[in-house]
Amino acid sequence: MFRFRAQTAFLSVACCFMLAGPASRAVPDRVTTASTATVAQPGQPSAVPTRVGPAAIWNPDVAVMQTIREKCSSLGPPEFKACFIAGMRNAGASPEAVRFTNSMEVIGILRGFRKIGPVDVAYVNHPFRANENEGCLLVNGTPSFVDIDVLQSLPQDEMKKDPIYREIAAKFPEVTLFMGDRTGEDYPLVEELPGGGKRFIASYRLKNKCRACELVGLVRFAFDFDAAGRYLGARFINVSKAGK
Numbered sequence: 001m002f003r004f005r006a007q008t009a010f011l012s013v014a015c016c017f018m019l020a021g022p023a024s025r026a027v028p029d030r031v032t033t034a035s036t037a038t039v040a041q042p043g044q045p046s047a048v049p050t051r052v053g054p055a056a057i058w059n060p061d062v063a064v065m066q067t068i069r070e071k072c073s074s075l076g077p078p079e080f081k082a083c084f085i086a087g088m089r090n091a092g093a094s095p096e097a098v099r100f101t102n103s104m105e106v107i108g109i110l111r112g113f114r115k116i117g118p119v120d121v122a123y124v125n126h127p128f129r130a131n132e133n134e135g136c137l138l139v140n141g142t143p144s145f146v147d148i149d150v151l152q153s154l155p156q157d158e159m160k161k162d163p164i165y166r167e168i169a170a171k172f173p174e175v176t177l178f179m180g181d182r183t184g185e186d187y188p189l190v191e192e193l194p195g196g197g198k199r200f201i202a203s204y205r206l207k208n209k210c211r212a213c214e215l216v217g218l219v220r221f222a223f224d225f226d227a228a229g230r231y232l233g234a235r236f237i238n239v240s241k242a243g244k
Contacts, residue, residue, distance in 0.1 A: 052122050052139040056110045058088065058097035065127070067091075081107060108135065112185045118229035119198055123185055131211060134182035138200055141229035148188065148202045149179040154221050158236035165206075165239045168217045174209040175216060188223075196227030201237060215242045 060068075068087035072080050084107055088098050100110045104124075111134075112123035119141035126133050138146040156177060159165055169175050180187075180203040189201040199222045206217035220237035 050144065052100060052110070052113070052120065052137075053096070053115075054113045055094055056096040056100040057113060058093045058101070058109050059111075060088075060091060060093075060109075064091045114185060116190055116198060118227075119200070119225045121185075121188065121200070123182075132179055132182065136182055136188070136202070138223060138225075138231075141225055141231060143231060146223055146231055148200070148221075148223060149182070151177055151179065151204075154204075154234055155236045159219055159221075159239060162236070162239045164241060165217070165219075168206060168239070168241060172208045172214075172216050175206050176209055177219065178205045178207055178211055180204045180218075193224060193226075197232070198225050199223070199235075200225075206239070206242075217241050 064087070068084055068091075071087060072083035075083055081102075085098060085102055088101060093101075097110060101108060104126075106126055107128055108124040108126045110122055111125045114121040114123070119138050122137040122139045122145075124135040124137060126135060132149075136148050138148065154177075159177075160169070187202060191199040191201065193199050201220055201222045204219045204221065205215055206219060208214040208216050218240050220239075222235040222237050224232040224235060226232055
């Protein structure tokens with residue numbers, strides 16, 4: 001298992017740089033209909049490399065990011081991305097790291113990798129994204145990636161049937177689902193499924209209307225794969241009230 005944590009200094013600088021315009025989503029390369037929900041695979045990468053591994057991790061320091069910013073900040077997409085990729089190469093990023101970042105529609109850097117098998121976990125930093133700079137992809141299965149934070153692909157209808165969710169929604173009528181804390185590398189929780197499959201369980205936040213508003217609950221969803229790494233779909237697990 002390979003562990004990596006991006007340097008705090010890099011993140012604090014990188015998070016200050018933003019691309020103009022909203023983040024776009026890639027077209028899903030496969031759609032799976034599960035028994036509990038219809039689950040799609042849209043996400044940040046447009047074509048994640050066939051295999052992702054620790055060789056694709058890139059750990060730029062503050063000076064490298066500053067140099068890239070100075071060279072590229074006056075450009076708009078897609079010129080900015082090409083400039084960023086050139087900056088990576090000039091800074092000595094591995095070919096694997098360059099390929100990974102080049103595959104992302106919204107610029108992302110592989111900051112950490114967790115080997116599970118056959119599906120693995122890729123921890124991504126999006127240095128120019130407006131709100132949440134950290135992300136998580138389930139990689140090396142079929143399809144090649146599943147972005148756990150494409151909220152529209154989660155079975156939220158099942159969540160809304162839950163009695164605890166109904167209590168929260170009655171008290172906070174504008175309750176809204178947001179992605180969970182994606183810093184660190186101690187998530188998602190991994191469980192074995194019958195037949196040798198894997199279940200990846202991630203947490204999400206329920207806020208009272210807006211991203212910066214009061215935390216009112218936590219939700220867990222699972223992403224199931226069979227023993228061959230084929231994606232079976234997302235499942236609602238449970239809801240809990242904040243502080244419980």
